[in-house]
Amino acid sequence: MYPVWEGLFIHSAMFVAVVSAFHVLASHLTVAAAWFNLYLERRAVYENRPELYVYLKRSALGLLVFAYVFGAMAGVGIWQTTTAANPRGISTLIHNFVLYWGSEWYMFLIDVVGIIAYYYTFERVNPKTHLRLAWILALGGTGTLAIIVGILSFKLTPGLWFATGESLNGFFNPTFWPQLFMRFALMFTITAAWALLIVTGLPKGYFARERIIRIAAVMGLGGLAVALSIWFFWYYPALPAHAKTILRSPAIPPITFTVIIGGLIATFLGLLFALVMPRRQHQIIALGAMLVLFAAIFGAERTREVIRKPDIIAGYMSSNQLVFNDIPARGVLREEQQLNETGMLGSLPFLPRPEQISVAVTNSAGHQVAMGRVLVIQQCAACHNVSNQTAITVFDQRLALRSLAQLLERRKMTTAPKIETYLNGIGAFPYMHPVIGTPEERAAMALYLEYFVQQQHAPQPQAQARR
Amino acid sequence: MDIGDMLERMRDPLGAPFYPPALQVLLVVTWVFHIFFVTLALGSSAYSILGFLRPSEHRLRLARVAARLTPNAVGLGIVTGIAPLLFVQTIYDPIWYASNTLSGFWSVSFIFVVMGGYSLAYLFYLKGSADGKLLWSAVASFVLLFFAGWVMHVLASVSIRPERWMEWYAPNGVIDTRGIAFHAWNIPRLIFLLPLQSGLSLSVVLTLFAWYFRRIEEDAPFMNWVADRGRWLGLVISPLYAVAGLLWAATEGVEFGIGVPVGIALAAVGLALTGYFFFLKQPMQQAPRTLLVWIVALLTVGVVREGIRAVSLARFGYSVSNYPYIMDWGSILVFGVTTLVGVAVVTYLALVLYQSGGTTRDSEVSPRVERFGSIATGMLGAWFAFFILVGLYTTFMLK
Known part of the structure; x- marks a missing residue:
């Protein structure tokens, strides 16, 4: 339906993943840090403890420069990367939720103007006015969280939206509430790491230092405990059976769980250390905690994205950007059935007719291979490396995202007939979608994949068109 | 496949959740605020460099203010850019998504370029603006921010030329999924929208800055100088703005068959601004009015820009007014x-x-x-x- 951007050196999906993880870290930080700062500022005002303002001012500058602005940029980065990587997926979200996103934008505007006002009015307005700004920041940040969770969770559990077509049903879907509260709790853990980073950067003689470290550690541990409880007792039970199957499948490599669980344990131990020995805290430890959390968040967000595979919107649109379910309430008809009859090539925008496809890239391999290349790019490139364009070699190690060549080699499916059989049965895997198109088109895809496998071993491609 | 059919097929099957022409109005209005902050960032970035290259007491002082303003304006430009980004995806999804995937590498690079520009601007503000050290960071920041503007310009230019998409995506029958080519641009449009509007946004904000601090007596000479600089800048750039507008009309406007109305509208804006700045005798006192005039000018440009998009797509029967919608x-x-x-x-x-x-x-x-x-x-x-x-x-x- 749209041109495919595979990525360059790095797969398009990895651009999305890295930018998203950074955005999550920054945006989660803004919300809970605002609550933490509000708590401290209330104590500063009502207990007359002006020394706390030293921390608050330092924290506010860091948040202004790092979390809010870079968070905002990474937010726009998500738009850009998802648009380039999977435009129809983001289009579905936009056409359901543009006015919710518009609402989130207001909250975000409050956040950004709020942090500017908050930082630049220290000692310029009376303490109660400044405290009100702290309240606005905390509430505005929580508003952005509440709205975006509805959109994110829709992708995994659209719920009654299938039947009613109502955006409200899609928004307040079965995993909305548990995910909202789980994220809210986890934010305090991120903020604890942030608070440790800021407070350890203050002079050793700063006498509120240990107190702030202890408060932050308690808050972080509490957030972690609540978030884990919600995961086990509310969020996980609310996941669809399909998502639970994917969680236990090879679609998620074991290293991901190692990173997530290891990150959580390291964070727990780090915060416990801060609580017990606040004097031994050091900025390097705090920075390490932030990096560990980033890795854990990266793993967790990737897992959240993968457990709805092979769909980009669970039950509605697959990763190949085709709608495979009717939504009568919105007048939407499935697209795949018809394409199996008419064929993909020439039936969709940006998929040329067979006679329009040149063999220039696949050289002597033939026209069928060139056709197969177009189809494989259209159907597989959203999740897999399907050409050398998105692979890099580091120290003789070929790095590519779920390379189809490597995957087929592991399964000893290296000839076109075997690959074709494999493609015909692929829909039976829980994390794969059936290949769309006519039998002739699947045969062409198999030929290209054979060519791609051979390309990994020989400088000159040896594959020849068999048909 | 016929281009009209293709555009219709590419529309999201869910339709818009609200009356599409209303979303179109919101698109234009929110773009005005976005372009104001974006051009202000570029203008202040340029001044923060020039002030240190040709220093005098007032210029240096103003350059430091500009260095502080730049990262804040970038931040606000990003935030205000989100709103038009939402609306353009809703009613112009076929052309926005096609241009972003055709130029995928640059579309994705955009945000890294902006992050780099912002970081360097902040570096210069925090570490260099006191004494002019690290001027390279200000220059590099300006280059990156301008490059980000160029990328957005290319995306917009690609989006309104659907008749050439297949030629760009599959030249000679071979699909190209790298997205590294700059497929389309229009230099007069770029000059009109970025450097010239940057100068004008800066000009307006200089007068506002002087107006805001007008009551601090010891700063009066400096503030008067700043306001005069603002008026002078506006007076010099406005005629160039009119000329660039005519060139834009003579190229892209003529390409889409609306050269005359585009030329009249843009030249009128440029000449009206020239007249305004010429007769502006008290730039400090009348700064709020100057801001209003500039917002109206930007709104006119926003309407012209939207008109070009609408006309370019009307060639293929695509219209916002017939975009399917429900009232959600x-x-x-x-x-x-x-x-x-x-x-x-x-x-x-x-x-x-x-x-x-x-x-x-x-x-x-x-x-x-x-x-x-x-x-x-x-x-x-x-x-x-x-x-x-x-x-x-x-x-x-x-x-």
Whole structure:
């Protein structure tokens, strides 16, 4: 339906993943840090403890420069990367939720103007006015969280939206509430790491230092405990059976769980250390905690994205950007059935007719291979490396995202007939979608994949068109 | 496949959730605020460099202010850019998504380029603007920010030329999935929208800056100089703006068959601004009016820009007015209520910033603004009650 951007050196999906993880870290930080700062500022005002303002001012500058602005940029980065990587997926979200996103934008505007006002009015307005700004920041940040969770969770559990077509049903879907509260709790853990980073950067003689470290550690541990409880007792039970199957499948490599669980344990131990020995805290430890959390968040967000595979919107649109379910309430008809009859090539925008496809890239391999290349790019490139364009070699190690060549080699499916059989049965895997198109088109895809496998071993491609 | 059929097929099957022409109006209005901050960032970035390259007492002082302004303007440019980005995806999804995937590498690089430009601008402000050290960081920041503008310009130019998409995507029958080529651009349009508007946005903000600090007596000579610089800049750039507008009309306007109306509109804006700045005798005192004039000018440019897009797509039968839509009352309700709350709170925050910023040395937020702040904060708190109630109603009642 749209041109495919595979990525360059790095797969398009990895651009999305890295930018998203950074955005999550920054945006989660803004919300809970605002609550933490509000708590401290209330104590500063009502207990007359002006020394706390030293921390608050330092924290506010860091948040202004790092979390809010870079968070905002990474937010726009998500738009850009998802648009380039999977435009129809983001289009579905936009056409359901543009006015919710518009609402989130207001909250975000409050956040950004709020942090500017908050930082630049220290000692310029009376303490109660400044405290009100702290309240606005905390509430505005929580508003952005509440709205975006509805959109994110829709992708995994659209719920009654299938039947009613109502955006409200899609928004307040079965995993909305548990995910909202789980994220809210986890934010305090991120903020604890942030608070440790800021407070350890203050002079050793700063006498509120240990107190702030202890408060932050308690808050972080509490957030972690609540978030884990919600995961086990509310969020996980609310996941669809399909998502639970994917969680236990090879679609998620074991290293991901190692990173997530290891990150959580390291964070727990780090915060416990801060609580017990606040004097031994050091900025390097705090920075390490932030990096560990980033890795854990990266793993967790990737897992959240993968457990709805092979769909980009669970039950509605697959990763190949085709709608495979009717939504009568919105007048939407499935697209795949018809394409199996008419064929993909020439039936969709940006998929040329067979006679329009040149063999220039696949050289002597033939026209069928060139056709197969177009189809494989259209159907597989959203999740897999399907050409050398998105692979890099580091120290003789070929790095590519779920390379189809490597995957087929592991399964000893290296000839076109075997690959074709494999493609015909692929829909039976829980994390794969059936290949769309006519039998002739699947045969062409198999030929290209054979060519791609051979390309990994020989400088000159040896594959020849068999048909 | 016929291009008209292709565009229709590419529209999202869900349709828009609200009357599309209303979203089109929101697109133009929010773009005005976005382009104001973006061009201000570029203008202030340029001045922060020039002030240090050709120093005098006033220039240096103003260059430091500009260095501080640049990263803040970039931040606001990003934030205000989100709104038009939402609306363009809703009513122009085929052309926006096609141009972003055709130029995928640059579309994705855009945000890294902006992050680099912002970081370097901040580096210069924090570490270099006091004495002019690290001027390279300001120059590199300007280059990156301008390059980001170029990328957006290319995306817009590609989007309005659907007749060439296949030629770009599959030249000679071989699809190219790298997205590294700059497929289309229009230099007069680029010059009109970026460097010239940057100068004009800076010009307007200089007069506003002087107006804001007008009551600090010891700064009066400096502020008068700043306001005069603002007027001078506006007077010099406005005629060039008119000329660039005519060139834009003579190239892209003629390409789409609307050279005359585009030329008349853009030249009129440029000449009107020239006249305004020529007759502006008290730039400091009349700065708020100058801002209003500039916003109206930008709005006119926004309408012209939208007109070019509409005409370019009308060639293939694509029109926002016939975009399929439903009235999605749930989202309209959430958006409407949040708009009320958001406008109230942001207004309060702006008033606090304005009143605490230094119209006099010992400024304080007025009791009226404090009362308004209580109400706005209360509205924000009440929004959560509204949100939870809607959520509970949907979860348990809306089947």
